Amino acid sequence: MGKVKSKKTKTKNKHSQMDQPQAQRTAPQALTAETGAALFEDARSRLEDVFKTLDIHPDAQARLMQPSLSLQVSVPVRMDDGSLKAFPAWRVQYDTSLGPAKGGVRFHPAVNQHEVTTLSFWMAVKCAVVGLPYGGGKGGVQVDAKLLSALERERLARGYIRAIADVMGPDRDIPAPDVNTDATVMGWMIDEYEHIVRAHAPAAITGKPLSLGGSPGRVAATGRGALKVLDLWADREERKPDETIVAVQGFGNAAYHFARLASERGYRIVALSDSSGAIYNADGIDINAAYKDKAQHGKLAESQAGKHISGDELLTLEVDVLTLAALENQIHADNVGQVQASAILEIANGPLTSDADEQLAKREVPVLPDVLANTGGVIVSYFEWLQNRAGETWGEDEVNQRLEALLETEAGRVLNLAEEKGITYRQAAYRQGIERIADAIMARGNCLDGR
Numbered sequence: 001m002g003k004v005k006s007k008k009t010k011t012k013n014k015h016s017q018m019d020q021p022q023a024q025r026t027a028p029q030a031l032t033a034e035t036g037a038a039l040f041e042d043a044r045s046r047l048e049d050v051f052k053t054l055d056i057h058p059d060a061q062a063r064l065m066q067p068s069l070s071l072q073v074s075v076p077v078r079m080d081d082g083s084l085k086a087f088p089a090w091r092v093q094y095d096t097s098l099g100p101a102k103g104g105v106r107f108h109p110a111v112n113q114h115e116v117t118t119l120s121f122w123m124a125v126k127c128a129v130v131g132l133p134y135g136g137g138k139g140g141v142q143v144d145a146k147l148l149s150a151l152e153r154e155r156l157a158r159g160y161i162r163a164i165a166d167v168m169g170p171d172r173d174i175p176a177p178d179v180n181t182d183a184t185v186m187g188w189m190i191d192e193y194e195h196i197v198r199a200h201a202p203a204a205i206t207g208k209p210l211s212l213g214g215s216p217g218r219v220a221a222t223g224r225g226a227l228k229v230l231d232l233w234a235d236r237e238e239r240k241p242d243e244t245i246v247a248v249q250g251f252g253n254a255a256y257h258f259a260r261l262a263s264e265r266g267y268r269i270v271a272l273s274d275s276s277g278a279i280y281n282a283d284g285i286d287i288n289a290a291y292k293d294k295a296q297h298g299k300l301a302e303s304q305a306g307k308h309i310s311g312d313e314l315l316t317l318e319v320d321v322l323t324l325a326a327l328e329n330q331i332h333a334d335n336v337g338q339v340q341a342s343a344i345l346e347i348a349n350g351p352l353t354s355d356a357d358e359q360l361a362k363r364e365v366p367v368l369p370d371v372l373a374n375t376g377g378v379i380v381s382y383f384e385w386l387q388n389r390a391g392e393t394w395g396e397d398e399v400n401q402r403l404e405a406l407l408e409t410e411a412g413r414v415l416n417l418a419e420e421k422g423i424t425y426r427q428a429a430y431r432q433g434i435e436r437i438a439d440a441i442m443a444r445g446n447c448l449d450g451r
Contacts, residue, residue, distance in 0.1 A: 040118040042354050049427055050434045060438040067117055068135070069093040073163035075141060077155045087143045087156065090116040091164045093173055094124040094136035097440035100171055101137030102127055102378060104178025104207075105160065105189075107153075111140035115328070122349050123378070126371040128433035130410040132382050137173050139164065145180040157185045158192040165196045170203035170389070176381050177207040179327075182253070183219070187212055203388035206381035215384035216396035218377075221403060223257030225376015226347045227265065228407045229368055230321065233343075236415060239320075241266035247317045247341070248272050250325030251290070251300050254347050254374070258325065260287045271314045272300060273326075278314040279306030316340055324351035331356045339365075346370040361424050369426040371433060372414055379403055 044065060051061055070093075074086045090113050093101035103123040116138045124136025141160055145153060167173055177186055190205040190212055197204075202213035210216065217224070234244060246267050248259050251274045259269050268284040276299030279285065285305050293303035301308060315322065315331065315338070322341035324330055328350040331339060336356040344360065344367040346352065352360070352367065360367055383399055386392075394402075410432075418428035 040114045040121070042350075044121070045354050046426070046430055047434065050430050053427075054431060054435055054438075056434065056438045057442055060441040063095060063097075063441050064434065064437065067092050067094045067120060068096055069167065070113065070117060071164060071167055072113060073160075075156060075159040075163055077152060077159055079152055080149050087141050089139070089141040089160055089163065091139040091167060091173070091175075092117045092120040092137065093167070094120040095437055095441070096135030097437060097444060098128060098135055099133035100135065100169075101173040102132070102134035102176070102381065103137035103139070104176045105139035105141070105181050105185075106179035107141050107143050107145035107156070107181055107185075108179050109142060109144045111142045116140045118328075119349055122371060124437065125430060125433040126375050127378060128436040129371050129414065129429050130375045130379060130406060131436070132378065134174075134378070134382070137175070138178075139175055140178075153185065154188050157181075157188040161189045161192040162196065165193060168193070168204065169197075170201060170385070174203070174381070174385060175205050176377070179252075183207055183209045183214060186214075203385050206384040206388075207377075208384070213384070213388050215380055215387055215399055216394065217399035217403070218380045218384060219253065220257040220261070221380035221399075222254035222347065222374055222377035223259075224261055224400065225379060225403060225407055226254070226258050226323075226325075226345060226373045227261050228376070228404050229373045229411050230262070230267075230345055231265070232408070232411050232415060233366070233368055236419075242268070244268070244320045245270055246321045246323055247314055247319045248323040248325055249278075249311070249314055249330060249351075250274065250323075250348065251294060252325065254377070255323070255325035256287070256291055258323065258347060259285075260291075263287045267321075270319065271306070271309070271317055273311045273314045274300040275311075277301035278309045278311050279303050280309045280314070280317070281306035321345055324348050326351065329353055333359075336360065341365070344368065345373055347374045349374065357424075357426065367424065367426060369429050372411055372425070372429045375407070376403060379406055 071091045073089050075089045076084055076086045078084055103120055120136040120138035123138055127134040186205050186208045190208055193204050194201055207218055208214035244267050246262060246269050248255050248269060251272050263269050269287060270282055270284060271278055271280045272285055272290055279300060290303045290305040293305060294300045318340045321343045323345040325347035327348055330351045332353040333355040336359045346369055349370050380399060380403055383402060387394055414428045414432055418425045
């Protein structure tokens with residue numbers, strides 16, 4: 001089921017979908033505690049295939065089913081009007097057998113413990129997939145960051161670090177940017193951490209401003225890494241960029257840089273979206289024009305770079321590659337039947353539910369999974385960590401070359417494994433990552449039969 005074909009996936013689409021009526025689907029709801037728990041169970045279910053196909057010791061299986069540490073805190077913030085609000089927040093460390101936890105911090109109203117746990121699990125897998133000496137970590141604050149002033153965001157960022165300082169550090173857990181956090185927020189966070197530990201510790205946080213030890217190339221790294229994975233797959237499929245039509249759900253940092261770089265490479269980006277809606281242009285969207293329009297108006301729906309369509313409609317476009325760069329669970333059992341793309345590229349974390357993934361595999365629609373395709377950010381965060389620890393600064397060209405070389409090797413192994421075993425790319429990536437983590441768990445001992 002869902003075996004990878006070794007040669008080019010034929011595109012049956014005629015790209016005339018704009019003349020068709022808009023498809024209807026059930027929109028995904030914001031995560032609640034209940035849906036967050038379901039998300040974690042859905043994510044863990046992907047381990048079952050790995051456990052069945054690899055000789056993973058039961059002790060390692062037990063360790064991999066739960067996080068190593070889960071911390072819930074309350075972050076009090078003095079608001080600009082003088083009132084005090086307390087925001088629930090979390091930091092989760094999944095298995096750290098391979099090294100310190102690594103993962104971003106997101107500010108979003110739908111954040112909950114189960115979501116953060118799931119994201120930390122995915123981080124553990126993706127770090128192992130590309131051979132980084134890290135475990136999985138993730139953090140989040142349940143807040144609508146768009147309603148905060150700059151000073152309130154700074155107070156929240158500093159308060160969050162004060163709350164988790166005892167469980168983080170360059171050798172224990174290294175935060176980074178995620179949804180609604182950026183280099184500016186990381187600058188506030190590293191400053192607060194260094195005040196707490198009374199030491200210069202730039203390696204404690206990555207994704208920082210360049211002036212504080214950030215790495216050149218970090219901002220565009222996730223998008224650049226996703227493009228590299230797409231290039232490697234397209235080359236195996238004997239598909240040229242100028243023959244490949246792409247729709248992108250999302251227009252945040254990762255999606256923008258992916259779309260920009262892919263367009264420069266020759267891919268035709270025909271659709272983009274954000275929370276306000278989507279735009280479509282069959283001849284290809286001017287990515288920089290769309291970016292300027294969004295910056296000016298605050299939402300992509302105001303852009304004149306393409307025809308206005310709904311975000312739901314974007315997911316049903318007949319394109320060669322549908323790139324998912326928004327949030328979790330965007331394609332699920334209720335709408336997967338309307339997906340007409342010939343291939344899926346996951347830049348967001350968990351944009352497909354396991355049910356949708358299974359349906360696409362049955363239809364032989366290849367999926368380049370998140371645990372491989374969006375590793376560019378954590379790879380360059382690793383490079384930043386190395387530079388900080390060594391007191392070095394690499395040029396952007398060197399960072400980009402190292403990123404592409406690492407992905408050439410590790411993504412190549414995943415693609416080869418999928419073809420050799422006749423399995424999906426996700427199954428191959430999980431096998432590669434989980435086997436590495438399990439080997440590290442067992443090498444540390446505490447195994448009854450001595451294996």
